[in-house]
Amino acid sequence: MKHRSSSTTKSTDYYTCPMHPEIKQEKPGKCPKCGGMNLAKNSRPQSSDHCATTSHPLTLSRNLKLASLAFLLIFAVSFIPHPFLKPLNTSLISYLNQIWWAILLGFLIGGLIDYFVPDNFIFKHLGSHRPRSLLSAVIAGFFMSACSHGILALSIQLYKKGASIPSVITFLLASPWANLPVTILLFSFFSAQALFIIAAAMAIALITGAIFILLEKKSLIESSRPAPKVADIHWHHLTHFQPSPAFEGVLIGAVNLANMVLWWIIIGFLIAATIQAYVPGHYFMRFFGPGILGLILTLVFATIIEVCSEGSAPIAFEIYKQVGTIGNPFVFLMAGVVTDFTEIGLIWTNIGRKSALWLPLVTIPQVLLVAWLFNTFL
Numbered sequence: 001m002k003h004r005s006s007s008t009t010k011s012t013d014y015y016t017c018p019m020h021p022e023i024k025q026e027k028p029g030k031c032p033k034c035g036g037m038n039l040a041k042n043s044r045p046q047s048s049d050h051c052a053t054t055s056h057p058l059t060l061s062r063n064l065k066l067a068s069l070a071f072l073l074i075f076a077v078s079f080i081p082h083p084f085l086k087p088l089n090t091s092l093i094s095y096l097n098q099i100w101w102a103i104l105l106g107f108l109i110g111g112l113i114d115y116f117v118p119d120n121f122i123f124k125h126l127g128s129h130r131p132r133s134l135l136s137a138v139i140a141g142f143f144m145s146a147c148s149h150g151i152l153a154l155s156i157q158l159y160k161k162g163a164s165i166p167s168v169i170t171f172l173l174a175s176p177w178a179n180l181p182v183t184i185l186l187f188s189f190f191s192a193q194a195l196f197i198i199a200a201a202m203a204i205a206l207i208t209g210a211i212f213i214l215l216e217k218k219s220l221i222e223s224s225r226p227a228p229k230v231a232d233i234h235w236h237h238l239t240h241f242q243p244s245p246a247f248e249g250v251l252i253g254a255v256n257l258a259n260m261v262l263w264w265i266i267i268g269f270l271i272a273a274t275i276q277a278y279v280p281g282h283y284f285m286r287f288f289g290p291g292i293l294g295l296i297l298t299l300v301f302a303t304i305i306e307v308c309s310e311g312s313a314p315i316a317f318e319i320y321k322q323v324g325t326i327g328n329p330f331v332f333l334m335a336g337v338v339t340d341f342t343e344i345g346l347i348w349t350n351i352g353r354k355s356a357l358w359l360p361l362v363t364i365p366q367v368l369l370v371a372w373l374f375n376t377f378l
Helices: 062-077 086-116 119-126 132-143 148-160 165-178 180-217 243-278 281-287 292-305 309-323 327-338 341-350 353-377
Strands: 009-016 040-047
Touching: 062 086, 062 243, 086 180, 086 243, 119 132, 119 165, 132 165, 132 180, 148 165, 165 180, 165 327, 165 353, 180 309, 180 327, 180 353, 243 309, 281 309, 292 309, 292 327, 292 353, 309 327, 327 353, 341 353
Parallel strands: none
Antiparallel strands: 009 040
């Protein structure tokens, strides 16, 4: 007689925060990360069957696995002793030596921010409808660790929680190029000149936010929602610091950030290495030169390619090496924010068509002007 293995299963209740589903509590109460009280009740099976599997928070995303596999295959093929592949191998190794530390440090800082900084701290300072909220939006953008596509979802979330439209637009423009992990990545490429790129991105974000305040007062864009009362801010992970949970939380935050942006970095890395290996430098000078026409063509090129912010950084650096000025790479970097069809579409459907249409109208002239000043005086 065959005996089937038996297992007993029962369900236990636990509570999760909608903002942070990785946090699970046995009892209802405040979320230790953001202080929210709207914890959802869930049930999870507990089985004596040791073969039962559950998803692990440190699991790598499918996109990251595929991008990593593609990189490893291309990198391995580049070692084949053939004259055509030698430039690619040299280019790949050169880029790896230049940015590996910046990527690791960026993910570490991103994990620290994700674990220790409560989300309500961000929400509280973006809900104000006064000009000072714009500065708060830039500062919040600096401490947010997400790619431009991740920032889109977060920006809409901030808007729905009561952040003003000018603050959301400022945050949206500042985050991809002024945030801390990307700052480290840009310094690894551009050295001290990265300061000009980051400062210009912040300035454009602030100026655009100020213009949106005026547009809102003139009723040329939609009206911001009333800001709800934000729950008390609890720095639980700092005041009740425990090494083991902190290490796990930072690691989970870093992996989540890697799942969001690392595959984009790999894509941009491979594109930039291929350009360096096989595209003659005079092509860049011919089509993407430092003049106004070259800047406009760079803007169009970046709009068509549409690579996430972190993935754009290696390509922008390759443009910098070929052209020799930082105006063109600045246009390439900013184009992913000011001309992104996904971004404009999300603003159109969630905030309003007026705000979506005004975004490129206000930002593109600023980007081209700053780029021209960079090419002329730096």
